Amino acid sequence: MFAFDTGSDGASGPFMAWSARGSQDGEINSKTFYVRDGGTKTPIDVSKGVVLDIEALKTGWQRSEGIAGVAPEWRWNPSPAQMMPAPGDDWKKGISVRVAIGGGQVATWEQAGAATWQCIVKLAAQLKEQPGAGMLPLVKFTGTDAMQFKRGSTIAPILEVVRWVPTPDCLKAGAVAGIAIEPAAPAPAPKAAPAPVPADDDLEF
Amino acid sequence: MTEDGFTKHNIDHLSASSINLWANAPDVWVMQYLHGKRTPFTSPAPWRGICVEDAVVETLMGGSEQEAIANALAKFDQRFPIGDEKTTKERDMVQPMVQLAVEQLMEFGKPEFADAENKQEKISITAKGNGWEIPVIGFLDLVFPQHGVVIDLKTTGRMPSTMSAEHQLQRAIYAKAKGGNQSVKFLYVTPKKAAMLEDGDPAEILAQAKVQITRMEAFLRTLDKETAKAIVPVQPNSFYWKGNETLRKEFYGL
Numbered sequence: 001m002f003a004f005d006t007g008s009d010g011a012s013g014p015f016m017a018w019s020a021r022g023s024q025d026g027e028i029n030s031k032t033f034y035v036r037d038g039g040t041k042t043p044i045d046v047s048k049g050v051v052l053d054i055e056a057l058k059t060g061w062q063r064s065e066g067i068a069g070v071a072p073e074w075r076w077n078p079s080p081a082q083m084m085p086a087p088g089d090d091w092k093k094g095i096s097v098r099v100a101i102g103g104g105q106v107a108t109w110e111q112a113g114a115a116t117w118q119c120i121v122k123l124a125a126q127l128k129e130q131p132g133a134g135m136l137p138l139v140k141f142t143g144t145d146a147m148q149f150k151r152g153s154t155i156a157p158i159l160e161v162v163r164w165v166p167t168p169d170c171l172k173a174g175a176v177a178g179i180a181i182e183p184a185a186p187a188p189a190p191k192a193a194p195a196p197v198p199a200d201d202d203l204e205f
Numbered sequence: 206m207t208e209d210g211f212t213k214h215n216i217d218h219l220s221a222s223s224i225n226l227w228a229n230a231p232d233v234w235v236m237q238y239l240h241g242k243r244t245p246f247t248s249p250a251p252w253r254g255i256c257v258e259d260a261v262v263e264t265l266m267g268g269s270e271q272e273a274i275a276n277a278l279a280k281f282d283q284r285f286p287i288g289d290e291k292t293t294k295e296r297d298m299v300q301p302m303v304q305l306a307v308e309q310l311m312e313f314g315k316p317e318f319a320d321a322e323n324k325q326e327k328i329s330i331t332a333k334g335n336g337w338e339i340p341v342i343g344f345l346d347l348v349f350p351q352h353g354v355v356i357d358l359k360t361t362g363r364m365p366s367t368m369s370a371e372h373q374l375q376r377a378i379y380a381k382a383k384g385g386n387q388s389v390k391f392l393y394v395t396p397k398k399a400a401m402l403e404d405g406d407p408a409e410i411l412a413q414a415k416v417q418i419t420r421m422e423a424f425l426r427t428l429d430k431e432t433a434k435a436i437v438p439v440q441p442n443s444f445y446w447k448g449n450e451t452l453r454k455e456f457y458g459l
Contacts, residue, residue, distance in 0.1 A: 082288045085290075093289075128284060
């Protein structure tokens with residue numbers, strides 16, 4: 001299990017985000033991850049792989065007034081494994097996770113909504129295979145899922161774990177070094193299931 | 206002499222769950238037992254049951270209840286690292302269920318396990334018909350020989366007034382295996398209450414099970430596995446397919 005980071009709630013930029021439909025200003029195409037640093041948006045190619053700091057992953061509920069310059073409000077869950085009841089109707093499920101995006105750079109993927117949530121929930125099936133503390137998933141963007149609702153639709157990214165890697169230096173507290181994404185040591189083979197104990201009673205019916 | 210159906214399909218034993226699945230969802234049974242495609246375990250409820258049972262055994266064996274609950278929650282979180290409302294609802298049941306079950310079971314002392322490593326005891330009885338026989342096996346949760354009682358722990362969101370037919374069959378198999386020397390009870394635990402039930406007449410239930418097993422053997426003797434797949438009725442809305450709809454579509458095209 002990966003532990004909950006009880007550190008500061010204040011996320012630090014730059015910020016990574018998923019754009020299902022593309023940005024209105026045309027800077028970002030649809031179905032693209034990008035990094036926002038100040039007023040600049042830059043697409044990033046997640047199909048080449050990024051490292052998610054799942055040991056400091058937070059999940060929670062977000063409410064946004066949709067006003068430029070006003071930070072959305074977050075209510076974080078006590079741990080990623082626990083989802084608190086929605087604080088209200090206009091709150092959406094979301095995540096916050098630090099991401100090593102290559103070249104020693106780190107961005108925070110802090111986003112709410114059905115697409116992001118589905119992406120992380122689908123990825124969770126692979127995250128439970130974490131081979132040990134300090135090993136983080138190198139994930140890559142492999143495709144999209146179209147999501148249809150009663151009203152509206154969206155497109156969720158699909159991320160898949162390529163391999164597990166030791167925590168890159170850039171994700172270590174206070175470090176500014178580049179990403180070290182050496183292949184992870186192979187996980188120990190699972191133990192074979194123990195043989196059933198032979199029964200000594202054999203009654204007929 | 207013709208080969209019996211079980212031998213023909215390399216089926217060397219049955220269990221309560223196999224017999225119940227055959228009776229309730231033959232389409233799922235054919236896929237699982239003849240074609241070897243298991244329906245993966247996707248729902249959090251069965252996993253919650255396993256975690257509760259582990260914690261109960263740990264506590265009854267002399268461990269700290271608080272630590273046992275913490276271990277159970279860690280095990281649950283390993284399986285469902287990103288919680289949603291559904292998994293959190295199941296996770297929240299772990300602590301009260303462990304506490305209630307331990308409260309009910311404390312009076313029996315430490316359980317004994319024939320297989321100490323896996324904390325369980327395997328039992329087996331044999332169903333015999335015309336030209337065939339097949340072992341029916343099971344695993345006992347909690348055996349208290351000094352009290353002459355076997356207890357199977359069932360965690361559930363809602364307390365049943367009587368045991369389901371599926372659980373009654375499981376109990377009947379255990380009771381037969383224990384040969385009347387020990388009573389077999391099922392302890393049902395919800396987050397709010399616990400109740401010990403022992404419904405159904407084992408002899409009558411086993412007689413009905415034998416009819417089902419006889420039909421199963423005839424089915425197996427008559428058909429090869431591809432024909433079984435081609436003709437078995439498929440129930441897409443069955444509870445047994447929940448969470449495995451993709452597998453069903455891949456296997457049956459429906």
